[in-house]
Amino acid sequence: MTQGLKARLNREILIKGITWLAVAWISMFQVRPAQAQSSTTIDIDGYASAKAVPIAIQGYPQAVTTLLTFHLEVVGFEVTSKNSARYVLQGNGESPVQGILRDSSGGVIFSRRYKASASTRAQAHALADDVSKQILGIPGIGQTKLAAKLKKGRNGEICVLDFDGANLKVLTSDDTVVASPTWYPGFPKSAVLFYTSYVYNNPDIYYHNLASGKRNAASRYSGLNASPAISPDRSKMAMILSKNGSPDVYIKGIQSGKLQQITKTRVEEATPCWSPDSQKLCFVSRATGRPRLWIHDFSTDKSNPLQIIGAASSFEPDWSPDGKWIAFTIQRGGSFRICVCPAEGGKMVELTEGEDPSWAPNSRTLVFTKRTRGGDRTLSLLDVPTKRVKDIPTSSRGLSQPSWSR
Numbered sequence: 001m002t003q004g005l006k007a008r009l010n011r012e013i014l015i016k017g018i019t020w021l022a023v024a025w026i027s028m029f030q031v032r033p034a035q036a037q038s039s040t041t042i043d044i045d046g047y048a049s050a051k052a053v054p055i056a057i058q059g060y061p062q063a064v065t066t067l068l069t070f071h072l073e074v075v076g077f078e079v080t081s082k083n084s085a086r087y088v089l090q091g092n093g094e095s096p097v098q099g100i101l102r103d104s105s106g107g108v109i110f111s112r113r114y115k116a117s118a119s120t121r122a123q124a125h126a127l128a129d130d131v132s133k134q135i136l137g138i139p140g141i142g143q144t145k146l147a148a149k150l151k152k153g154r155n156g157e158i159c160v161l162d163f164d165g166a167n168l169k170v171l172t173s174d175d176t177v178v179a180s181p182t183w184y185p186g187f188p189k190s191a192v193l194f195y196t197s198y199v200y201n202n203p204d205i206y207y208h209n210l211a212s213g214k215r216n217a218a219s220r221y222s223g224l225n226a227s228p229a230i231s232p233d234r235s236k237m238a239m240i241l242s243k244n245g246s247p248d249v250y251i252k253g254i255q256s257g258k259l260q261q262i263t264k265t266r267v268e269e270a271t272p273c274w275s276p277d278s279q280k281l282c283f284v285s286r287a288t289g290r291p292r293l294w295i296h297d298f299s300t301d302k303s304n305p306l307q308i309i310g311a312a313s314s315f316e317p318d319w320s321p322d323g324k325w326i327a328f329t330i331q332r333g334g335s336f337r338i339c340v341c342p343a344e345g346g347k348m349v350e351l352t353e354g355e356d357p358s359w360a361p362n363s364r365t366l367v368f369t370k371r372t373r374g375g376d377r378t379l380s381l382l383d384v385p386t387k388r389v390k391d392i393p394t395s396s397r398g399l400s401q402p403s404w405s406r
Contacts, residue, residue, distance in 0.1 A: 048349040050385035052078035056085035071128035097123035138362040147181035151398030165394035187405035194228040231278040238272040307345040322363040
């Protein structure tokens with residue numbers, strides 16, 4: 001690999017936040033005052049200033065209470081005493097798990113009993129999903145998983161885990177540089193991951209079947225193959241290739257294998273993500289100097305910068321499944337910050353310190369990478385409307401670059 005290609009690869013890897021290259025290239029993301037932009041019709045301040053919904057949990061074994069509390073607090077509830085609660089979730093202290101949800105006046109909203117054939121964990125998460133669907137009107141996340149990079153020495157491996165940190169499983173044992181795990185849409189029926197790996201001494205993209213454990217190459221062009229992103233309709237893969245020089249955005253047909261180059265800017269592009277209708281692509285480009293989010297519209301075959309009020313530089317975008325929001329990372333002073341803005345552009349809201357945001361299927365919760373005081377990395381969950389953060393309880397540190405199954 002030429003020195004020039006190595007340098008471009010280093011910049012691409014930085015945009016995904018790989019630790020051992022970040023210091024050398026940190027000046028890329030210095031924040032400058034933003035110019036005023038046109039206002040948005042979406043009330044984003046209202047979206048990101050909601051109050052948590054108070055709920056009481058009674059009559060469950062401690063293990064079930066712990067599961068319910070974590071799950072419900074992640075999606076926007078605050079577990080409190082019965083006297084302070086708007087809703088009460090009542091169990092019977094027995095197995096299988098059952099739940100009676102009441103409002104503050106004692107009226108029954110629902111009464112449900114869960115399958116004894118399922119594990120206690122599964123029953124508790126199914127109950128929490130039903131509560132969040134009933135009260136908040138959002139899809140459940142109880143059966144979802146996260147993919148992430150797990151640091152091993154100077155290198156890393158790809159792993160998966162439940163959204164609450166349980167059942168962590170390491171998928172690879174290559175002892176090499178890995179990056180950008182992302183799910184093939186349709187989990188759990190389609191349990192397939194894509195990621196970049198140096199396993200054969202070049203940054204190539206692989207797809208990995210979780211059920212069989214088998215993996216195959218998805219993109220092995222000369223130079224950089226990085227940041228795979230599968231369209232929600234499962235017809236195309238977006239990625240970054242440097243086969244013609246600088247890293248550019250390309251689209252490859254999943255079935256046809258046909259390759260289409262989207263950008264030809266001769267500057268670095270990175271980290272594409274799809275709109276939920278598969279008609280637009282958001283990516284990072286330095287076409288105007290600083291790294292900014294751009295939108296490519298396939299109906300017009302044109303790319304334009306996303307106008308974000310308050311962000312001079314922006315990177316690591318992820319489009320919410322409901323199509324309304326784009327989460328991304330900025331650098332503020334010496335730290336990285338998670339932000340969100342309307343998908344059509346406008347005012348951003350700065351949410352919390354962190355990087356690598358990925359949306360849950362409910363378009364409300366984000367998983368992101370959090371740096372500890374010791375410089376290590378771990379994963380945390382963010383309820384965007386309330387800005388409440390909960391760390392994922394797991395014994396494994398060194399987790400980063402999360403991707404939430406959808």
